[in-house]
Amino acid sequence: MNTHKEKEMKVMNNFYQQVHAPAFLIDQARLEKNLSLIDSVQKKAGVKVILALKGFANWPLFPLVYQYLHGATASSLNEARLIYEEMGTKAHTYSPAYIEDDFAELVKYSSYLTFNSGSQLEKYANLIQGKDISIGLRVNPEYSEVATDLYNPAVPGSRLGMLANQLPADLPAVVEGLHVHTLCESSAEATEQLIRALEQKFGAYLPQLKWVNLGGGHLMTRKDYDLPRLIGALKAFKARHPHLEVIMEPGSAIAWETGELVSTVLDIVESGGIKTAIVDVSFTAHMPDTLEMPYRPRVLEANKEGKGTHLYRIGGVSCLAGDFMEVYGFDRELAVGDQIIFWDMIHYTMVKTTMFNGVQHPSIYLADSRKPNQAPQLLRKFGYEDFKMRLG
Numbered sequence: 001m002n003t004h005k006e007k008e009m010k011v012m013n014n015f016y017q018q019v020h021a022p023a024f025l026i027d028q029a030r031l032e033k034n035l036s037l038i039d040s041v042q043k044k045a046g047v048k049v050i051l052a053l054k055g056f057a058n059w060p061l062f063p064l065v066y067q068y069l070h071g072a073t074a075s076s077l078n079e080a081r082l083i084y085e086e087m088g089t090k091a092h093t094y095s096p097a098y099i100e101d102d103f104a105e106l107v108k109y110s111s112y113l114t115f116n117s118g119s120q121l122e123k124y125a126n127l128i129q130g131k132d133i134s135i136g137l138r139v140n141p142e143y144s145e146v147a148t149d150l151y152n153p154a155v156p157g158s159r160l161g162m163l164a165n166q167l168p169a170d171l172p173a174v175v176e177g178l179h180v181h182t183l184c185e186s187s188a189e190a191t192e193q194l195i196r197a198l199e200q201k202f203g204a205y206l207p208q209l210k211w212v213n214l215g216g217g218h219l220m221t222r223k224d225y226d227l228p229r230l231i232g233a234l235k236a237f238k239a240r241h242p243h244l245e246v247i248m249e250p251g252s253a254i255a256w257e258t259g260e261l262v263s264t265v266l267d268i269v270e271s272g273g274i275k276t277a278i279v280d281v282s283f284t285a286h287m288p289d290t291l292e293m294p295y296r297p298r299v300l301e302a303n304k305e306g307k308g309t310h311l312y313r314i315g316g317v318s319c320l321a322g323d324f325m326e327v328y329g330f331d332r333e334l335a336v337g338d339q340i341i342f343w344d345m346i347h348y349t350m351v352k353t354t355m356f357n358g359v360q361h362p363s364i365y366l367a368d369s370r371k372p373n374q375a376p377q378l379l380r381k382f383g384y385e386d387f388k389m390r391l392g
Contacts, residue, residue: 011372015365016262016341019376022281022362024350026058026259029369034221034256035068041220041227042070045234047246050092052216053079055251055347058364059086060379065254071111073249077102080109092213092249094138094179096159098124107131114138114179114213117162125174134210136177137162143197144182145190146217148293154182164201176210177245178202183217185252188230191218195237211245218248221256252347260300261286261345261362265338266317275312276324277334282316284323285356287342287349296325298343303329314340318357355387 012027019025042049051065051072059082065072066087074080074091077099083091090111097116098106103124107113113128114136115121121137128135140161144154153160161180180198183190194214199206206212219225238246263279270276283290290297296304299314308329316323355361361382368374 008369011369012260012367014372015367015369015376016260016339019262019365020363021262021264021339022286022360023262023365024259024345024362025262025365025367025376026061026255026346027367027369028061028064030258031061031255032064034254034258035065037221037227038250038253039068041231042248045231045246046238047234047248050247050249051254052249052251053083054351055216056255057082057351058255058346058379060366062087069254070247074110077106077109080106084109092247094136103127107133112136112177112211112213114177116160118166121172121175125172128174134176135174136179136211136213137167137171137175138179138181139164139167139198139202141180141182141194141197141201143193145186145193146182146184148184150292151184152182167202167205171205171208175208177212178205178209179213179215181213181215181217181249183215185219185222186217187219188226188233191230192233195233199240206241206244209244211247212241213247213249216249216251218250219253219256220250221253255347257344259344259346261342261349263340263342265334265336265340267336268312268334269315274327276315277312277338277340278315278317279340280317280360281342281362282318282320282323282356282359283325284316284320285318285354285359286316286362287345288352288354289348290325291322297345299328300341300343301330302340305329310334317359320357355382355390358387361386 038049048070050070053072053074071089072083074083074093075095080091080093091109092112093110094114110133112134116138138161140154140163142154144152146152149155263281265277266280267278306327306329308331310330310333311327312334313327314325363381364379365376366379367376
């Protein structure tokens, strides 16, 4: 580990001790580092990057995000309104199908509005006439490298986007853009392939358009991501289609490795020779992707391959039988009251949490590893009324 990283982790370890678990702890320094990197990509490539709220929706940080990015994308009235009220700009809006009772209000908060089907476009196009909104269609280029079907928008029979053979020879005059989204935490090479598929399937329509949205899944803040390759692919696409505005809307990349979920060991139980450390968070309620994807989260100071002197399952606090992760290895024996720190739990985690079983929802804190003497700021603490309101 380099000296800078060691110093950063020493600061964060101090912050972990200061928060009242269970808690999400966001590091503003790491978030700004990601935003700065993404900003450099969009400037070098001549594209616009916007925040996908489905990946990160911590609205107290929207003003900071908007200093670097060109807005945000919404998939519901609630998301569009949140963008408008807390970021101060109108949303790029897309939904698989719009709710009729919401549509008039949704229009007020949207600058771009993408339809998933020709029937939805036909139903709502007249309601947008005269509004300062750019209309698009989502299309399916039938390409994706996403291995897990749950996260793959291009699986056979997908409900997301129109196939090339479902479009007319000439797009309706109101349509100004096409939206594709088939990636998930993918590489620069996958973006190249997506662009190639878009041009092969829908190239004939590109001269008619004003913009193309390449969707999300571009994990450009991951350490091994090939940024020059991404920038080169985007610049080449822009060179072939200089009239097009190119938009990208990553979800994971914004908040990638920007914060942790801090938990505390409540009890240690043993059954059939397996020790389980039960913590005050829940995989099913607070980290659902770990069970859905599935994937094993990194735990600080532990080996997730189960190698170490002391082996423990980590069990969630809910009553769901499968609310646990298989054995992790620790160099020391765990005890009640010890902290268990789950790494990289901000993107696509905070937005998916539930209050299943009434378990205590993690508080949200903001810290800054550049300011070691400044205590973490409590952004939100959840309680009984939050739980009750979700059920009544």
